[in-house]
Amino acid sequence: EDEVVGKKVTIIMPQRFYRAFEERFRKAISLGHPTKEAIEVSALRKDGTEIFVEWTFSSWRQEGELFFTGIGKDITRRKKFEEKLRESEEKYHRLVEQANDGICIVQDGILKYLNRQLARMWGGSVQELTGRPFAELVPSGGAPFIAGRYRKRMKGENISERYELALQRKDGGKFFVEVNANLIIFERRPADLVIVRDITERKRQEEKTKRLYSMQKAIRQINQVLLKVRKESELFKLICKILVDEIEDFKFCWVGLVEEGFKVRPVAFAGFEEGYLSQVKVKWDSSEYAKGPTGMAIKRKKPFVVNDIENDPRYSLWRKEALERGYRSSAAFPIMNEDKVIGTVNIYSSQRDFFGKEEVRFLEEAAGDIAIGIRSLRLERELKKTVEELEKTTEGIIFTVSKIVEARDPYTAGHQKKVAELARAIAREMKLPKDKVEGVYMAGMIHDIGKIYVPSEILSKPGRLNQIEFSLIKTHSQYGYNMLKDIDFPWPVALSILQHHERVDGSGYPQGLKGDEIILEAKILAVADVVEAIS
Structure with missing residues (x-):
């Protein structure tokens, strides 16, 4: 006390606060009446360190003289707490503003606060969204859902805090x-603290994965149909x-066959057609009617896609009819027979x-499988016609079919002849009747006839076959049986061919x-087939 009494007040005051003190004194003098004011400033301790002090001043006059009373309160702890709080608020504000997720506070359905990321997701500014109903971000179909959840949460009901939703951008586009x-x-x-994470890309990938799985499943079913169906019209x-x-998103599909006069004749369709095929004209010449996916796929011999029917100028001739039926994108895939386009899947x-x-x-893979199936059916028809023409002479049929196979795959023909001779030798060694021996030989001559339906590029492929290729190879015994089952041979030729790989x-x-x-005949063929293959 003795160290400060009688000293100037500035002894306990950092120099930077002199002016503030002086201004307060001058103000008190100019008022000319008692006053009280508080000021927060730093004060000096004896050791030179600073503390925060809240000064409350009183002034009064007595007998013409002006007196001041100052009461100082140490607020250092409070100021440090306030500083930490301010720093904490700034820190969390920075975290919120720099977050990759959108963050907002919704009260009474109104956006009271939102960060920049949510505004970016919406496609506008924070100022544009603040104060607007959150429901404006939700497409009309989702608004009741959001409002219902909000009411339940305000009532304290126990509902899931996390859910997925489609929101609407400023330009009308949607994001998940x-x-x-x-x-x-x-x-x-009470209010809602809402954290919004953009999962549009994730949803897009999920949908894509789901779509590709559906396509794989469809291709498997198509391959099964190719093995069973014997008529092109039913196949299409x-x-x-x-x-x-x-x-799921395929609204309409049709198959067209290429005809003379640069025409495409629809032969089958499924889905929402609603008279579309009768309303549109499709060609594959040099006219405007050939500039759509179908005509271009035929001319270019490769898939052709229009992913935006509404705006793509190449679709102008068919746009009105397509949009009326809800078609938004279209693609055509050529069906090839060797190097010739015989039709399209649209x-x-x-x-x-x-x-x-x-x-x-x-x-494109599906279209390739369809082409193989059509080729097989047409080859089967041609072969059946050949067999019918030669059915009067059983032996003539056998040798004629063998020649057909040899013309396509000389190795298979050579193999068949060796198997036939070996099978005949085995049958003779087993002392079988002469007619059975002859039947085994005849079956051996054409036991691989079904391979005529297997693409030549698979038959002659060097190296190891993949699973699909091997599964196609394995169909040859069934195909061979299908080809010969209706021919009235004196021996079980068709059944021997069907079972020679059992x-x-x-x-x-x-x-x-x-x-x-x-x-028995199939067992003999099986033995001869294996022995010849490894010899």
């Missing part, structure tokens, strides 16, 4: 988000039906930009027969 909403107190009233109808039924989606690279690749332990194909379920 994952919402995490929690009840908080904001400005002394089933293919269209499978594609529309299995792939697909229409309800989604714009549906046909990406992977979708095109899958559908094994007594049940490990063979196509039926997995065992023991006595396999006819």
Whole structure:
């Protein structure tokens, strides 16, 4: 006390606050009446360190003289706490503003606060969105859902905090988000703290994966149909039906065959056609009617895609009819026979930009499988016609068919002849009747006839076959049986061909027969086939 009493007040005051003190004194003098004022300043301790002090001043006059009373309160701890609080608020404000997720506070359905990221997701500014109803971000179909959840949360009901939702951008486009909403107190009233994470790309990838899986499933079904159906007209109808039924966004599909006069004749369709094929004209010449996906796919011999029917100028001739039926994108895939286009598979989606690279690749594969099936059916028809013409002479039929196979694959023909001779020798060694010996020989001469339906590039492929290629190879015994089953041979030729890859332990194909379920002629052929193959 003795160290400060009688000293100037500035002894306990940092120099930077002199002016502030002086101004307060002058103000008190100029008022000319008692006053009280408080000021927060730093004060000096004896050791030179500073503390925060809240000064309250009183002034009064007595007998014409002006007196001041100052009461100082140490507020150092409070000021340090306030500083930490300010720093904490700034820190969390920076975190919120720099977050990759959108963050907002919704009270009474109104956006009271939002960060820049949410504004960027919406496509506008923070100022534009602040004060607007949150429901404006939600497409009309989702607004009742959001409002219902908000009311339940305000009532304290136990509902899921996290859910997925489609929101609407400023330009009307949609984006998908994952919402995490929690009840908080904001400005002394209940509100929602909402964290919004943009999952549009994730949803897009999920949809793409789902779509590609559907395409894989459709291709598997098409391959099964190719093995079973024997008529082109039925095949085309089933293919269209499978594609529309299995792939969600396929609205319409049709198959057209190329004809003279640069025409394309629709032969099958499935889905939402509604008279479309009768209203449009499609050609593959040099006219405007050939500039759509179908005509271009035929001329270029490769897939052709229009991913935006509404705006692509190449679709102008068919746009009105297509849009009226909800078609938004279209693609055509050529059906090839050797190097010639014999038709197209034409697909229409309800989604714009549906046909990406992977979708095109899958559908191109399907078109290739269809081409193989058609080729097989036509070859089967041609072969059956040849057999019918030669059915009067059984031996003539056998040798004629063998020549047909040899013309396509000389190695198979050479193999068949050796198997036939070896099978005949085995039958003779077994002391079988002469007619059975002859029947075994005749079956051996054409036991691989079904390979005529297997693409030559697979038959002659060097190296190891993949699973699909091997599965096609394995169909040759069934195809051979289908070709010959209706011919009235004096021996079980067709059945021998069907069973010549069966094994007594049940490990063979196509039926997995065992023991006595396999006819003797087929067993002999099986032995001869294996021996010849490894010799």
